[in-house]
Amino acid sequence: MKLVRDTWLVFQQEAGLMVRNPVMVAFSLAQPITYLVLFAPFLKVVMVDRGASSYADAYRIYVPGLFVAMGLFGGLFAGYGLLSALRAGIIDRCRVTPVSRTGLLLGRALMHVCLNVVQAVVVTLVALPFGLRVHLGNLLVSYALLAVMVLLSTSISYDIALLVRNENSLGVLVNTVGQPVSLLAGVLIPLVLAPVWIQRVAFWNPFAWATDGMRALFTGQILQTVVWQGALIMVGLAAASLFWSSRLFNREVS
Amino acid sequence: MIEATGLRKSYRVGRGRGASTVEAVRGVDFAVRRGEIVGFLGPNGAGKSTTLRMLATLIRPTGGVATIAGVDLLRAPGEVRRRIGFVAQASGTYDDSTARRDLVLQARMHGVTKAVAQELARSAIRAFQLDDFADRKIRTYSGGQRRRLDVALGVIHAPQVMFLDEPTAGLDPPSRVRMWQEVRRLRDEGMTIFLTTHYLDEADSLCDRVSIIDAGRIVAEGTPSALKREISGDVITIGFGTTGAAEDPVGTGVQTATKLLADQPYVHSCEPVDGALRLYVDSAATAIPQVMRTLLDRGVEPGAIEARRPSLDDVFLAKTGRSLEE
Numbered sequence: 001m002k003l004v005r006d007t008w009l010v011f012q013q014e015a016g017l018m019v020r021n022p023v024m025v026a027f028s029l030a031q032p033i034t035y036l037v038l039f040a041p042f043l044k045v046v047m048v049d050r051g052a053s054s055y056a057d058a059y060r061i062y063v064p065g066l067f068v069a070m071g072l073f074g075g076l077f078a079g080y081g082l083l084s085a086l087r088a089g090i091i092d093r094c095r096v097t098p099v100s101r102t103g104l105l106l107g108r109a110l111m112h113v114c115l116n117v118v119q120a121v122v123v124t125l126v127a128l129p130f131g132l133r134v135h136l137g138n139l140l141v142s143y144a145l146l147a148v149m150v151l152l153s154t155s156i157s158y159d160i161a162l163l164v165r166n167e168n169s170l171g172v173l174v175n176t177v178g179q180p181v182s183l184l185a186g187v188l189i190p191l192v193l194a195p196v197w198i199q200r201v202a203f204w205n206p207f208a209w210a211t212d213g214m215r216a217l218f219t220g221q222i223l224q225t226v227v228w229q230g231a232l233i234m235v236g237l238a239a240a241s242l243f244w245s246s247r248l249f250n251r252e253v254s
Numbered sequence: 255m256i257e258a259t260g261l262r263k264s265y266r267v268g269r270g271r272g273a274s275t276v277e278a279v280r281g282v283d284f285a286v287r288r289g290e291i292v293g294f295l296g297p298n299g300a301g302k303s304t305t306l307r308m309l310a311t312l313i314r315p316t317g318g319v320a321t322i323a324g325v326d327l328l329r330a331p332g333e334v335r336r337r338i339g340f341v342a343q344a345s346g347t348y349d350d351s352t353a354r355r356d357l358v359l360q361a362r363m364h365g366v367t368k369a370v371a372q373e374l375a376r377s378a379i380r381a382f383q384l385d386d387f388a389d390r391k392i393r394t395y396s397g398g399q400r401r402r403l404d405v406a407l408g409v410i411h412a413p414q415v416m417f418l419d420e421p422t423a424g425l426d427p428p429s430r431v432r433m434w435q436e437v438r439r440l441r442d443e444g445m446t447i448f449l450t451t452h453y454l455d456e457a458d459s460l461c462d463r464v465s466i467i468d469a470g471r472i473v474a475e476g477t478p479s480a481l482k483r484e485i486s487g488d489v490i491t492i493g494f495g496t497t498g499a500a501e502d503p504v505g506t507g508v509q510t511a512t513k514l515l516a517d518q519p520y521v522h523s524c525e526p527v528d529g530a531l532r533l534y535v536d537s538a539a540t541a542i543p544q545v546m547r548t549l550l551d552r553g554v555e556p557g558a559i560e561a562r563r564p565s566l567d568d569v570f571l572a573k574t575g576r577s578l579e580e
């Protein structure tokens with residue numbers, strides 16, 4: 001199918017450029033690993049009443065939260081890349097060919113998905129010596145959930161970028177939206193510790209559901225309802241947001 | 255090959271009360287025949303890029319119709335894309351990529367297999383002489399090398415019609431001449447070429463026909479020689495340097511001279527341009543002594559005097575009252 005082929009083509013190109021820039025990839029790992037090493041130990045102390053008696057427990061709580069934070073912010077900044085490609089005329093050059101419009105967008109988004117999953121694998125490996133233990137099957141499912149999440153946040157970023165068409169506004173919007181959404185998803189400290197009103201607000205935060213699902217996966221409770229609920233919410237929103245970005249992306253073009 | 259009628263584009267800028275409309279292109283008509291090199295010559299903001307982007311299916315015209323290689327632009331943009339190539343004013347390549355990678359990708363976006371794409375990239379590298387740097391990062395290329403790659407990317411699928419937006423803007427003279435050779439070669443290979451430029455010499459020596467565009471309208475159209483023939487006779491440019499009296503601020507010399515010379519029978523018209531005066535006369539040889547006499551009789555000291563054949567700039571000046579070179 002043409003869409004699949006063209007998406008793959010664009011993905012290859014974008015991923016190829018990313019691989020040629022390993023320093024960038026390494027830098028993008030610095031923040032998650034810092035949090036992993038310097039923040040997770042706090043959780044062992046904070047969560048001691050909630051059954052986090054060991055580092056293994058702390059990491060089982062923190063790593064899924066970190067995945068959600070990475071999935072959220074990793075994607076939210078993808079709009080920068082799109083804007084610079086638009087500005088440099090790269091998108092125009094592609095648009096004059098018969099290549100699929102949706103493929104141009106989807107290929108880019110999938111590159112971010114791939115990058116974030118690779119980062120998640122590195123984070124998992126780094127967390128192992130600290131005592132993280134997780135069932136392999138559940139871990140793979142959590143990577144899949146992360147992938148959908150990145151697809152959602154990437155397309156949200158594309159939506160904003162295509163609407164504001166300006167790096168500064170994109171940066172401000174992404175930060176003002178991203179910070180509360182991540183905190184209200186309980187990525188740092190689980191929402192069970194939050195006051196009731198925060199829990200009420202968080203009920204409406206799709207990423208909170210995803211975080212709960214992710215944590216359930218890490219504690220081996222793959223059959224908990226929140227796993228498929230979180231996944232379903234992410235898949236639905238990602239599909240809707242992607243549909244909308246491709247509409248915006250194709251708008252000016254006949 | 256290209257036929258456009260009443261092509262228009264207006265942009266809405268701002269929101270709410272502050273909103274206004276920019277009329278970028280106000281209805282242009284033109285036709286380009288198979289195998290021609292036709293140029294749009296005009297100053298910054300004239301609407302050249304906007305016209306080209308409409309024809310290349312990148313933006314939707316506000317009004318008007320166009321057919322490209324026999325296909326209706328509005329009804330079948332996808333078919334148009336198969337038949338055209340486009341090189342934008344801005345480069346359109348990633349700094350970290352290489353010429354070969356981008357050429358292969360570009361060919362693949364036109365739907366060919368990987369093997370065919372690699373072969374096409376090889377022959378493009380040969381044709382545009384990119385061999386020396388084809389596998390180097392694009393950020394290390396010179397302006398001329400980069401621009402040659404841009405054109406190679408645009409023609410990788412051997413389109414029937416090629417759109418070039420300012421192919422030589424910002425290039426040094428040798429690179430420009432090189433690019434002209436490439437453009438002529440493409441035409442000899444059977445392509446029809448539509449380009450924009452704000453260089454007079456480029457329009458003059460490269461284009462078979464020129465449309466002069468200003469503020470979204472075509473003000474003149476024809477072969478460069480026919481356009482220049484419309485301006486009969488010679489052009490005399492008289493400079494007014496600091497040769498005037500010390501208390502005379504710069505500019506009064508031009509003003510006085512304009513007043514003195516405008517009514518002279520041998521002067522068709524005169525236009526002040528950039529602290530100098532441009533006179534259109536039948537023959538420079540007979541006019542210059544008369545000009546000198548008229549000016550010196552009134553105590554106006556002219557600076558350098560230069561006589562030449564009319565250029566496209568004179569055509570532009572005659573049509574718009576402004577010079578392109580300002």
Ligand SMILES: Nc1ncnc2c1ncn2[C@@H]1O[C@H](COP(=O)(O)OP(=O)(O)OP(=O)(O)O)[C@@H](O)[C@H]1O
Binds near residue numbers: 265266267298299304
């Ligand atoms: N997206 C846009 N929104 C609003 N106005 C625009 C837009 N694009 C172009 N314009 C305006 O339309 C007019 C024509 O622009 P265009 O880019 O076609 O000029 P040009 O002839 O290519 O000039 P240059 O030689 O500087 O490239 C300009 O006044 C420009 O400011």
Ligand SMILES: [Mg+2]
Binds near residue numbers: 302343419
């Ligand atoms: Mg332009």
